[in-house]
Amino acid sequence: MAETAPSSARYSALQHRNFRLIWAGQIVSNVGTWMQSVGTGWLVLQLTNSPLWLGLLGLSFALPMIVLPLFGGAVVDRVNRIKLLYITQTCQMLNAFALALLTFLGVVTVWHILAASFIGATLLAFDNPARNALIPDIVPKRDLLNALSLNGAIFSGAALVGPALAGVLLVPLGAASLFFINGISFFAMLSALIFLTNVPTHGGGERISFVASMRAGLFYAWQDRLLRVLLFLFAITAIFGRSYQVLLPVFARDIWHGGPSGYGLLLSVSGAGALAGAFGLASIKEVKRRESVLIVSGLVFSLSLVLFAVSPTLLVGSLCMFLAGVAVTVFGTLVATFIQIATPNELRGRVMSLYTVCLIGLPSLGALGSGAFAELLGGINGAPRAVLVGAVLMGVILIAFAPLVLRRGVDGCHVNRES
Numbered sequence: 001m002a003e004t005a006p007s008s009a010r011y012s013a014l015q016h017r018n019f020r021l022i023w024a025g026q027i028v029s030n031v032g033t034w035m036q037s038v039g040t041g042w043l044v045l046q047l048t049n050s051p052l053w054l055g056l057l058g059l060s061f062a063l064p065m066i067v068l069p070l071f072g073g074a075v076v077d078r079v080n081r082i083k084l085l086y087i088t089q090t091c092q093m094l095n096a097f098a099l100a101l102l103t104f105l106g107v108v109t110v111w112h113i114l115a116a117s118f119i120g121a122t123l124l125a126f127d128n129p130a131r132n133a134l135i136p137d138i139v140p141k142r143d144l145l146n147a148l149s150l151n152g153a154i155f156s157g158a159a160l161v162g163p164a165l166a167g168v169l170l171v172p173l174g175a176a177s178l179f180f181i182n183g184i185s186f187f188a189m190l191s192a193l194i195f196l197t198n199v200p201t202h203g204g205g206e207r208i209s210f211v212a213s214m215r216a217g218l219f220y221a222w223q224d225r226l227l228r229v230l231l232f233l234f235a236i237t238a239i240f241g242r243s244y245q246v247l248l249p250v251f252a253r254d255i256w257h258g259g260p261s262g263y264g265l266l267l268s269v270s271g272a273g274a275l276a277g278a279f280g281l282a283s284i285k286e287v288k289r290r291e292s293v294l295i296v297s298g299l300v301f302s303l304s305l306v307l308f309a310v311s312p313t314l315l316v317g318s319l320c321m322f323l324a325g326v327a328v329t330v331f332g333t334l335v336a337t338f339i340q341i342a343t344p345n346e347l348r349g350r351v352m353s354l355y356t357v358c359l360i361g362l363p364s365l366g367a368l369g370s371g372a373f374a375e376l377l378g379g380i381n382g383a384p385r386a387v388l389v390g391a392v393l394m395g396v397i398l399i400a401f402a403p404l405v406l407r408r409g410v411d412g413c414h415v416n417r418e419s
Helices: 017-048 051-067 067-076 081-104 110-138 140-171 177-194 210-223 225-255 259-283 290-308 313-342 344-374 379-406
Strands: none
Touching: 017 051, 017 110, 017 177, 017 225, 017 259, 051 067, 051 110, 051 225, 051 313, 051 344, 051 379, 067 081, 067 177, 067 210, 067 344, 081 110, 081 177, 110 140, 110 313, 110 344, 140 177, 140 259, 140 313, 177 290, 210 344, 225 259, 225 290, 225 313, 225 344, 225 379, 259 313, 290 313, 290 379, 313 344, 344 379
């Protein structure tokens, strides 16, 4: 698509019909996903009473999201992306219904929950690169940052609404109802896919072997020095920063004695902050000095987690979660924008699969480390120190690598490429 002047509309990406359809479908689907996330985390804690098992829940999700997305990206770049999304969305729906049935019948075990998490992550390893690769094909390049910001708002808004609904429904209806609602929510995304029109369904790249295809994606991401740095920093924030969420049930139930409603509150305020960050970024027609904004947002995220870890009350911790949500959304959206702009359509599924690993896979892997570290530091009471150590390490690494980003400038990452 040819580059033209920025649109005068504040949320210009919503002017495009196909984007509106996908955007609306994902809103409903992601609300259901967050409700199931609350249910599984709380159910695992009730069944095991151990932060280590919460970490293992994260690991069950992390392994497929680390190993498979690059393969998934190679598949995305050679098959009909719309049909692939039909398959992944339908299978995720059936997975949610199966977990709901087991829980409703009272026969669910922690191993059933881990298996459902593993299956869901395996499907997401193909689904997420396909959805990411689709965005530049349904909006013009001038509206890409706006589209990605609004796309971030979907997940953030769902993180606000989903946990709040889950917190209200968890006690009276039980976890099974949350899993069933998640299954129903996938119909929204499936309906959106039916009504898409005039969308390129294939990447259009050269037909080569899967091994060569994956190697080409890795090489493309590796050849630009600044792109390497950005993916590395995004990975660091995922492992040491965004892994805090697995310990939120411990903070809610045992540190601040807030119960299920407190857990829902922590997730909701984090989602509210992310929503504010996403819509705030989308409302800015042109972000100047994006490299500086990226580094500052990462450091603010680190500081907010430090304050969260030492917060004396649920209210103070919730305020810190709001700030963390704003900062991490701005950071992640800017990284995604630079990658999307720099990557041609025929490679986009594979390169965005690396972003998917950092966005979804690595936080879950970090969750295992956080859960195990908290267990080492004293079990339930070790959770605050585990979050604190991770936040400090993340901040130190961001400061160390900031000069590489600030000196070259993110805006140059797709103009003067270096091998």
